[in-house]
Amino acid sequence: MIKVLFFASLRERLDEESLEMEAEGLADLGVVLMRLRERGGIWSEVFAADQTVMMALNQEMTGADAAVKDGDEVAFFPPVTGG
Amino acid sequence: MIKVLFFASLRERLDEESLEMEAEGLADLGVVLMRLRERGGIWSEVFAADQTVMMALNQEMTGADAAVKDGDEVAFFPPVTGG
Amino acid sequence: MNEIRIQSEPFDPNIEVDILRAGNPAIGGVVSFIGLMRDINEGETVSTMTLEHYPGMTEKTLQAIVDEANQRWDLLGSRVVHRVGEMKPADPIVLVAVASTHRGEAFQACEFIIDFLKTRAPFWKKESTSEGSRWVDARHSDDDAEARWKL
Amino acid sequence: MNEIRIQSEPFDPNIEVDILRAGNPAIGGVVSFIGLMRDINEGETVSTMTLEHYPGMTEKTLQAIVDEANQRWDLLGSRVVHRVGEMKPADPIVLVAVASTHRGEAFQACEFIIDFLKTRAPFWKKESTSEGSRWVDARHSDDDAEARWKL
DSSP, X not given: OEEEEEOHHHHHHHTOSEEEEOOTTOOBHHHHHHXXXXXXXXXXXXXXXXXXXXXXXXXXXXXXXXXXXXXXXXEEEOOOOOO | OEEEEEOHHHHHHHTOSEEEEOOTTOOBHXXXXXXXXXXXXXXXXXXXXXXXXXXXXXXXXXXTTOBOOTTOEEEEEOOOOOO | OEEEEEESSOOOHHHHHHHHHHTOTTOXXXXXXXXXXXXXXXXXXXXXXXXXXXXXXXXXXXXXXXXXXXXXXXXXXXXXXXXXXXXXXXXXXXXXXXXXXSHHHHHHHHXXXXXXXXXXXXXXXXXXXXXXXXXXXXXXXHHHHHHTTOO | OEEEEEESSOOOHHHHHHHHHHTOTTOOEEEEEEEEOOSEETTEEEEEEEEEEOTTHHHHHHHHHHHHHHHHSOEEEEEEEEEOEEEOTTOEEEEEEEEESSHHHHHHXXXXXXXXXXXXXXXXXXXXXXXXXXXXXXXXXXXXXXHTTOO
């Protein structure tokens, strides 16, 4: 299993803080994102190809080609606006 | 007359805070400096050609080619070290 | 010597700078940046702001940025404090303070840390205005600021 | 909004920054530089330092530097305070604090002001060590810092 977290406007729009997914078949973060998009409805909007979604793997910012394995913590969020 | 001020190490070495000079014949700051050098002794050392002396005319940093006129305030000092 | 703190309570930037200064009499200069909550954004009055963050990743990211700054410049200490939760206009949101022997390094390191914090650290601002609440958009100028450092 | 002060009494940099911050709720960032007296210079312990200046020219020079900074960048206020006379290790010698809407301008203006203060403002430091007292030499790195700004 992997844990998937959502933050800020993504969390609010999806009305979901986190979920778990079977790790099997999830080659990389791009596949995770595609699976989320395939859920349809608001999920297909939030994760549409033209949306700017940032991602982290085990609490490090990374790209869609980052490999995912069982036990990983994955997060999706909008561009950061701290400081 | 012009007023000539000395600061910091120059003031200490010359043992002089200020003096007055007849403005006549003082074309520019370079001439003022030459006159001071001609006083001999420590004056010729402090104002020797190889010494780094900074100068101001009426409280603005300037160079040896700045024209001098009656009533001006002239100052000579070492490179500044504030801050 | 390098303090990193995320907190929901208000903080006093002056105390942070004092602690940094007191650390070492070899310190010749301290450069600090205080980011304040403004009461107007994009023409609308902002009454409160709420900062969300990603606990765990935030600390890790800031630590990596501060480590990188210490590798690039010869520093004598730094402090990074960032608020989360709800805050009001004029509240300090973030403090980045850097001490060094010579000022040039402190200036560079301080700006480096805040530039990367702005584009890499997982914080998100939500403003409350009379029109309701809205998430603040990321600024392109922040990406440009980060890009200058060629990391 | 732009305060320039030369004084023999000690000053508290925090109070200066607080006054600057309080000036305008549109202020998004404050960058400050505090220059501190170090207790060691060129390997020798410095017990006290005396700062001489050229009254009148000092204020004029600092005003010209701050005016130039305000022309170059969009600022919401600045404060420059400089000690003269005798001081002791860890005392603040100088504070330069600049407020603006966006941080990049405050960083640039603050560094610009201190860089030019260092090379143009008529202050001279004299240190007292166990070996006696000596005038501090100007640093080439300060000339280099100034030259970057192409004034």
